[in-house]
Amino acid sequence: MSKENKGNEDIAAMSFEQAMDQLEKIVASLETGDVPLNQSIEIYERGEALKLHCERLLKAAEDRIEKIRLDRSGAAAGTEPLDAD
Template sequence: MSDNQKGNDDIAAMSFEQALDQLEKIVASLETGDVPLNRSIEIYERGEALKTHCEKLLKAAEDRIEKIRLDRNGGVAGTEPLDAE
């Protein structure tokens, strides 16, 4: 395992909101241009890991969402998986 992977082990335990908050901070830091090149590369790689984690959590949430079907009387007839479009 590389040093960078060890430094990103904490990401797997993060909630979506925590990971997104860190990702936003990384983007802001990189946009300022005040970060040395080597550090920029490190935080960019962490940002990629955070982005991947956020995408994984979003996909899991989408998989859990169900579309509600209504019967003729307006009552709930059942549920079906959300169409992934």
């Protein structure tokens, strides 16, 4: 296991909401400037891991939504991009 992944094993099991909550707390603590430098680096690295996890979860959700498109009768009619106009 790489040094940067040490202590972040729990992130993979988090829901999007749990990861975002922790990420928001990390940002708030870093913004205050009251955290020692070494701890700031550690929580920044955890924040990066949380951000990547959230991005992966969002991409997976977008992919699922993109696969679902219903026709007028309610049957699946194919796919279209999530942000199609």
